[in-house]
Amino acid sequence: MESIPHPIPRTVEEVFNDFKGRRGGLIKALTTDVEKFYEKCDPEKENLCLYGMPNETWEVNLPVEEVPPELPEPALGINFARDGMQEKDWLSLVAVHSDSWLLSVAFYFGARFGFGKSERKRLFQMINDLPTVFEVVTGSVKQAKEATPYNNSSKLKPSVKMQPRQSESQPRGAKLSSKEEEESGEEEQEEEEEEQGATLCGACGDNYANDEFWICCDICERWFHGKCVKITPAKAEHIKQYKCPGCSSKRKRRHLLAGLLEYARYAAFHPEKA
DSSP, X not given: OOOOOSOOOOSHHHHHHHHHHHHHHHHHHHTTTHHHHHHHOOTTSSOOXXXXXTTSOEEEXXXXXXXXXXSOOOOSXXXXXXXXXXXXXXXXXXXXXXXXXXXXXXXXXXXHTTOOHHHHHHHHHHHHTSOOHHHHHHTOSOOOGGGSSBOTTOXXXXXXXXXXXXXXXXXXGGSOOHHXXXXXXXXXXXXXXXXXXXXXXXXXXXXXXXXXXXXXXXXXXXXXETTTTTOOHHHHTTOSSOOOHHHHHHHHHHHHHXXXXXXXXXXXXXXXTO
């Protein structure tokens, strides 16, 4: 439940920064903090909503009581569907509603402060350059593994591709001219930059950067900033198989469920010992 305790954005840039902050909080809730988020969405509780805050935090809370609310409200009752569908599908559903809410809040501010056609267009273009919460949560954004600086063993990927040596037996006439070599190098560099630009962190949704440590989950094959999943290069060297927070929490719940089922079977056949 939010009553806008943060500064109210009034310009296109301020509204976009507000959007990015709220989006970052929602992505955390549905990825790195997914286990905590899952626990807070107890179906036995009343209608709950997922709120993203401008400071990149999130909270699960009851909707505001005032009518009409000061800000558009997110989807109501997300906790009721938690146990009625597959976790992956439930998180995807919450992500879709979160994207809808983010847009409604951003353009609410635009309408409130009289954004014109050009300002609304610029705001949408800035928002549209970011992957949606749904795309980040489901991993549907194209993620080129070749573009990442680290593989599963945290080995550094060279930032410059090695060019194959030209065969000494090749006729001189077959050699590329200096201009052709330069154009070929530029094309390869552009292709590499495009691949790198398509790689997004599975936690925060930001693009790949050469100077940042990344690590790939061996289960879902999504890439993450080391800082987003609290993994350093030194720590990564000792990890044989890395599981991201989302995959780790799913495994824990599967083990817990398996244990409960095993106990239920034992109790059914040995009621006196259960």
